[in-house]
Amino acid sequence: MARFGDLFWKALVLTVVVFLLGVFLGFALERNRIGNIEREFQRIDLQWNDAKLQTLYYQNLEPRFCGFAIRENLGFADLVYNEGLKIEKYERVSFLTNDLELEKKKYALLKVEFWLNSIVLKEKCKAKYINLVYFFANDPAFEVKSEQDTQAEILKDLKEKYGKDLMLIPLPIDMDISMINVMKGTYDISKTPTILINEKIKLDGLQGFDELELLIKNEQL
Amino acid sequence: MEFITGVYLFFIFVSLYSVFLILLIYLRNRGNLYFEKEINGFYDISVVIPAYNKEDSILETVNAVKNLDYPKDKIEIIVIDDGSKDKTAEIVRKIEGIRFFEKGYNSGKSDSVNFGVKNARGEIIAVIDADSYPEKDSFKKMIGYFDDLETGAVTASCFVKNTGKAIEKLQAIEYFLIAFGRKILDFVDSVYVTPGSLSMYRKKLLVEVGGFDTNNITEDIEIAWKILKNKYKNRMCLSARVHTDVPDTMRKWWRQRLRWNIGGFQTVHKYRDSFFRKNLKMFGLFVVPRFFISHVLSITGFFVFVYVFGRGIFQKVTYWIFSMQNGNTILEVPSLFLIPSVFTFFIFLLFIFTIVFTYIGLKTMNKINLGFRANFIILFYLVFYLTLYPLVLLHSLYLLATGNIKW
Numbered sequence: 001m002a003r004f005g006d007l008f009w010k011a012l013v014l015t016v017v018v019f020l021l022g023v024f025l026g027f028a029l030e031r032n033r034i035g036n037i038e039r040e041f042q043r044i045d046l047q048w049n050d051a052k053l054q055t056l057y058y059q060n061l062e063p064r065f066c067g068f069a070i071r072e073n074l075g076f077a078d079l080v081y082n083e084g085l086k087i088e089k090y091e092r093v094s095f096l097t098n099d100l101e102l103e104k105k106k107y108a109l110l111k112v113e114f115w116l117n118s119i120v121l122k123e124k125c126k127a128k129y130i131n132l133v134y135f136f137a138n139d140p141a142f143e144v145k146s147e148q149d150t151q152a153e154i155l156k157d158l159k160e161k162y163g164k165d166l167m168l169i170p171l172p173i174d175m176d177i178s179m180i181n182v183m184k185g186t187y188d189i190s191k192t193p194t195i196l197i198n199e200k201i202k203l204d205g206l207q208g209f210d211e212l213e214l215l216i217k218n219e220q221l
Numbered sequence: 222m223e224f225i226t227g228v229y230l231f232f233i234f235v236s237l238y239s240v241f242l243i244l245l246i247y248l249r250n251r252g253n254l255y256f257e258k259e260i261n262g263f264y265d266i267s268v269v270i271p272a273y274n275k276e277d278s279i280l281e282t283v284n285a286v287k288n289l290d291y292p293k294d295k296i297e298i299i300v301i302d303d304g305s306k307d308k309t310a311e312i313v314r315k316i317e318g319i320r321f322f323e324k325g326y327n328s329g330k331s332d333s334v335n336f337g338v339k340n341a342r343g344e345i346i347a348v349i350d351a352d353s354y355p356e357k358d359s360f361k362k363m364i365g366y367f368d369d370l371e372t373g374a375v376t377a378s379c380f381v382k383n384t385g386k387a388i389e390k391l392q393a394i395e396y397f398l399i400a401f402g403r404k405i406l407d408f409v410d411s412v413y414v415t416p417g418s419l420s421m422y423r424k425k426l427l428v429e430v431g432g433f434d435t436n437n438i439t440e441d442i443e444i445a446w447k448i449l450k451n452k453y454k455n456r457m458c459l460s461a462r463v464h465t466d467v468p469d470t471m472r473k474w475w476r477q478r479l480r481w482n483i484g485g486f487q488t489v490h491k492y493r494d495s496f497f498r499k500n501l502k503m504f505g506l507f508v509v510p511r512f513f514i515s516h517v518l519s520i521t522g523f524f525v526f527v528y529v530f531g532r533g534i535f536q537k538v539t540y541w542i543f544s545m546q547n548g549n550t551i552l553e554v555p556s557l558f559l560i561p562s563v564f565t566f567f568i569f570l571l572f573i574f575t576i577v578f579t580y581i582g583l584k585t586m587n588k589i590n591l592g593f594r595a596n597f598i599i600l601f602y603l604v605f606y607l608t609l610y611p612l613v614l615l616h617s618l619y620l621l622a623t624g625n626i627k628w
Contacts, residue, residue: 208546
C-alpha cells in the first residue's frame with residue numbers, strides 16, 4: 001500500500017476538489033436563479049403597488065375610470081401567472097438550497113393580495129371577470145400529485161380559452177402562510193385540489209373541463 | 222436538501238473517486254502497460270484443461286496449447302473429463318502427447334482442476350478452459366513474472382473469439398475493457414480475478430492454500446482472493462492473449478452473469494473478515510472493500526432508480542387516466558427542460574470520463590480504429606448494455622435469497 005498509497009490520497013483530494021467545485025457551481029446556479037426571481041419580484045412588486053394605487057384612486061375618486069383599473073388588474077394577472085410558471089420550472093432543478101421557498105411564499109402572498117384586489121374591483125366597478133382560485137398542495141402526497149397535475153392542466157386550458165374573462169389564482173395551502181390559513185378557514189378548505197369560483201362555489205377534488213366551463217358560463221350570465 | 226439528493230451526491234462522490242483513481246494509476250503507469258518480464262529460464266508447466274461437454278472446442282484448445290512457443294519438454298498437458306455426456310472423452314482419447322483423466326462423474330470445474338493439480342508434475346500450473354485458445358507466445362510472456370517469489374498467479378488478456386452476433390460484439394468490447402481495467406489494478410497489486418480462460422499459478426502455493434474452493438461457483442475469483450490473502454500477488458500480463466468463446470444468446474449471457482454475481486457474493490461473504498484489515502495490505506484495504514462497496518452501490522442505485530423511475534411512471538399513467546376521465550388532452554409536446562443544475566455538471570463529467578476510459582481502454586488494446594459500425598456498438602454498450610448489470614445483480618440477489626443457486 002505504501003508504494004502507491006499516494007495515488008489513493010491524490011485521487012481523494014482530486015475528488016474532493018472536483019466535487020466541491022460541482023456543488024459550488026450548483027449553489028451558484030441556484031443562487032443566480034433566485035437572484036433573478038428576486039429582481040423580477042421587486043419589479044412586479046413595484047408594478048403591483050402602482051396598480052393598487054390606481055385601483056384605489058379610480059374606485060374612490062374617479063369611478064368613471066373603473067375600466068382602467070380593471071385593465072391594470074388583468075394585465076397584472078398575466079404577469080403573476082407567468083412568474084409562477086418560472087418559479088415552478090426553477091423549483092424542479094433546485095436541489096441544494098431552500099431559498100426558493102421564501103420566494104414562493106412572497107409570491108403566494110402577492111397572489112392573495114391580487115385576489116383581494118380582484119374581489120374589491122368586482123364589487124366596486126362591477127367587473128365581469130370570474131375569480132377562480134385553485135387551492136393546491138405545494139408538497140402533495142404521492143396519490144394527490146397526479147390529481148393536482150391534471151387539474152392544473154385543465155385550468156391552464158380554461159385560462160387559454162377564456163383569457164382575460166378568467167382570473168386564475170393558484171394558492172398553495174401548505175406553506176404556513178397565515179393569510180392563506182385564514183382563507184382556508186373561511187372557505188373550509190381541507191383537501192386539494194379544491195376550486196373556489198367567485199368566492200361562492202366551492203368544488204372539492206378533481207374537476208373536469210366541461211363541468212368547470214358550465215359553471216363559468218352560468219356565472220357570466 | 223432532500224434525502225434522495227444526498228444519496229445521489231454520495232453516489233457521485235464514490236464514482237468520481239473511482240474515476241480519478243483509475244485515471245491517476247493509468248497516467249503514472251501508461252508507459253508500462255505492455256511491460257514484459259525478461260525470461261531467465263523456462264519453468265516446468267503443467268497445463269490443466271478441465272472439460273465438461275466441450276466436444277465442439279476441446280480439440281482446438283488442446284491444439285492451441287500444443288502449438289505454444291514454449292520448450293516442449295517443459296510442458297505437460299493434462300485434460301480432465303468432468304463426466305461429459307457428449308463426445309468430449311471420445312475426442313480427447315484420440316489426442317496424442319497428453320495425459321487424459323476420465324473422472325466418470327461430474328463434480329464441477331474446481332474439483333476437476335484440483336484433480337489435475339494433484340496429478341501435475343510442473344512447478345507452474347496453467348489452467349485453461351476447454352473453450353479457450355491461448356496465442357502462441359502467451360506462455361513466454363507470462364512465465365517471467367514467476368521469477369518474483371511473491372507472485373502467486375499470472376493472468377492474461379482474454380479476448381472474444383466469436384464476434385459474429387451483436388451480443389458477442391458487445392462482450393468483445395467489454396472483454397477489452399476488462400483486460401485494460403485489470404492491468405490498471407495490477408499496478409496497485411489488486412488483481413482480484415484470475416480467469417479460467419488462461420491463468421498460471423505457482424503449484425506449491427496452490428497446494429499450500431488447499432486448491433480451488435469446490436463450493437464456490439466462481440472459483441477463479443475465489444482463488445485469486447485466497448492468493449492475495451496469503452500475501453502473494455496476482456499479476457496481469459496485458460500482452461499475453463487468450464481467445465475464448467462467449468455466450469452467443471442473451472439467455473446464456475444472463476446465466477453466465479448470474480453465476481459471476483452469485484460467485485462474487487459467495488466470495489465477499491467468505492472473506493468478510495478481511496474487510497479493512499490493514500495487515501492484509503491492498504487485499505484488506507482495497508480489493509474487498511471495493512468489491513463490497515460496488516455491490517452495495519449497485520443494489521441501492523438500482524432501488525433508487527426503480528423508486529424514482531417507478532414513481533414518475535405511476536404519476537404519468539394516473540395523470541393520463543385522470544385526464545381521459547375529465548376530457549383533458551393527454552398528448553402534449555414535451556418541453557425542452559434544459560435548466561442546468563448541480564447534477565447536470567456531474568452527470569456530464571462522469572459521462573465524459575466513461576467515454577474517455579472506454580476510448581483509452583480500447584486504444585490501449587489497439588482496438589480504437591474499429592470504424593463507424595463499431596462506434597455505434599460502443600455507444601450501445603455504454604448506454605444500454607451496462608444498464609443490464611444491476612438487473613442481473615438483482616436477479617442474483619433473488620436467487621441467493623431463495624437459496625436457488627444450483628449450477
